[in-house]
Amino acid sequence: MGVFSFWIRWKLKKSLCDKNTYIRISLPAVCFVWQIAMVLLFGIFIRYNEEADAHWVEHKQQHNLTDIDNDFYFRYPSFQDVHVMIFVGFGFLMTFLKRYSFGGVGFNFLIAAFGLQWALLMQGWFHSLDQDTGKIYIGIENLINADFCVAGCLIAYGALLGKVSPVQLMVVTLFGITLYAVEEYIILNLLHCRDAGGSMVIHCFGGYYGLAISWVLYRPNLHQSKHNEGSVYHSDVFAMIGTLFLWMFWPSFNSAITNHGDGQHRAVINTYIALAASVVTAVAISSMFHSKGKLDMVHIQNATLAGGVAMGTSAEFMISPYGALIVGFFMGIISTFGYVIVTPFLAKSLKLQDTCGVHNLHAVPGMLGGFIAAIVAAFASDSVYSHQGLINTFDLTGEYASRTMSTQGGYQAAGTCVAMAFGLIGGAIVGLILKLPIWGDPADDNCFDDEAYWELPEEEEETIAPVLEYNNHMIQKHQDIAESNFSMEEC
Template sequence: MTDYSTNMRLKLPVVCIILEVILIILFGVLVEYNDHTDAKNWKKNNTNINDMENEFYYRYPSFQDVHVMIFIGFGFLMTFLQRYGFSSVGFNFLIAAFSLQWATLMQGFFHGMHHGKIHVGVESMINADFCTGSVLISFGAVLGKTSPVQMLIMAIFEVTLFAVNEFILLSLLDARDAGGSMTIHTFGAYFGLMVTRVLYRPALNKSKHKNCSVYHSDLFAMIGTIYLWMFWPSFNSAITSLGDDQHRTALNTYYSLASCTLATYGFSALVNHEGKLDMVHIQNAALAGGVAVGTAGEMMLTPFGSMIVGFLAGTISVLGYKYLTPVLESKLKIQDTCGVHNLHGMPGVLGAIVGAVTAAVASSSTYGNGLEDVFPKINQDFTASNQAVMQIVSLAVTLGMALIGGLIVGFILKLPIYGAPPDTLCFEDSIYWEMPGEEGGHEELTTVKSADETEKLNS
């Protein structure tokens, strides 16, 4: 069932082991504990320091929720394909484990070195997971059509570009984007869409019968959906300022998602001829509300505002799945396996715009002394309007970086050396995985069918 080109016997070990050895060497040279994790520095100035004030206790629960979203959320969300569950969870796992290490270095480099060293702690862990999320969004666009080696190569470049883009937005443009509507979702989606465009397969319909779900695979995917949905308030609030900011962000996200869910169910039934709900919408569009408050969530968006944004996000996401995805495929040759344009692309752009608008109306009368936590740059010389402009410029920069980056990386990934699957074997685990035996389950079905066929031939 495999031919030489998809054989990973040498390719995958070489890439995994070389990358990890490089990572280990770079960590040895460049990485140090930060002051909250180093035994010496934590008590350097004050031996009576209150251990309960260590940043760990105020960030780690959020980190673990984000971690679950990255590994269970994204991993299981993509198991909806009937014969690609091992690869969905398994490659998600591999790519994420690599990306979070590489992101620690890239983000550490751009976020500012300390005497030539990168400092790590729970905040760097969250940031690394965030960057990983962006790579996994792109993975969703090309799901089923790429080899694990291709995905690791993509991750090397995408993590690097992510860090550059994040640096431009947050450090040069002073944009606010705590939950990553722009840096994570918009960037990951349009990068992935461009990659899948470059990797366009005209004969992909040869695997068409595998590019769909079965009953149990849809239930596995719902595990991913629900975890993403539940923990999104933690995602958006994980690196905001402590106190009311973190609290408010979680609250806004909670309401946005709840509102988005009702919109999703409503429109999913409406656009179906028989009024039946579509699992693709429920699994994906119901999450768009989290994406769309990624920028404005920490601001004084109010529950009211959050719910409006969530409602819009769910609506455009369902409509996107129904009407836009087929057009993107037929007209623009964008084969977007998971529909990341509908879940991350359009809601990400919506989130960026909502963030700009919300920033534009920020004022001391609304934020009081809390203004500087949310908008540290706003003062007499730099008005709320300036902030809004920076938010919009950031969106444009992100789109540009993602599209150009995806274009270049797409061509790199097109080289016929990574063991990508042939058109006939896309969306199929068995080319990269040792498959379980024939007793029971899906495999037996095949056997049963073959037996039936044999019977027919014999009779």
């Protein structure tokens, strides 16, 4: 990239040393300590549940079950779709920056792989612990929930993208998973809310968690990395891989842990419809806000997904197909609007640097999705759901048998507030921890640059080197001629 860029690189490398992005000790140390802790804790706590244990063949005979009665067959296809969303969806969506694609997809991979282990334990203690044996018994549903839990942290990563070190991300993930498990326990168990696709517990929590961290870690001189904050043509195409896999598999996300049968079926239909509407309105608003009506890839990559986020909680409800369409319709508008108006406003007035705009894609649509579901729940009735259908959908059994639907709606709204509070307060505290000068985060002028944490192939030099060499050669030659003239003159 020429003399200029070599100079810039050299400066960057120097500042890297100044700011100490040297993570040769801290990153391996954190990885090893935590991974060994996982081995020990898995050894103490985690076992297969009865459907995954070799004893199942006897269990099956005793309970007169057939092969298909294993929950595996009802959940596994959805699980794999969710898995793709976590690793390819989130990972590739974050490759859009021109010089941070390795960090986008690579750190996403690292923290998701670590996070799901910790999530199996944290969620296991809250939801799958057998009081008698003290063991956590896991099956396919635990894997799905672990992936869900990780999604919350990856959303937070979206707000921090390019501005933190991998060690900091491991800390964000450790605390994020922990907070998630607690808020999820409060929302789903104590408040007895329904939240199949996690508008509240995943998107609202994850979005505000990331925003709060980012707010605490505000960098006044981030403009020094402005040359790296943006996309190039091919990085935008890579990001579309992420967008599309998220978009396509969102019906699986919202239906993965809903009730067998009509629950999964309905959640798929609602999400499919809501997402379709988001795309059309996001395109409309994107075009409307450009002076020549051109589309902006940022909106297409993100706002098109807002319908899926907002349907997270109510996907399993009888919101009706047109209800889903209306939700998607408005979410596409609101989210695109957020990218055009709100993000720049927040950056200026609130000093909130939100790299991927998670505010517009997760925080706000997640929160709205929570409140929409509260309204839908409040109006649910026997006539629409059937008596048994209402009980099944909202799991109104045992101590909750007598809860009225308007009460349920109130609890759903309360749950949304709990998720937001956990995100904001938890994020603020984690942000303060991350301000300690020990984490190897990049300097203001080398944010959004893979150079800091990755051994990079020498692409541009490679491509342009021959041109430069040839130019230098020719210029030298003419310089010689010119100078020889000059010297002749002088004589």
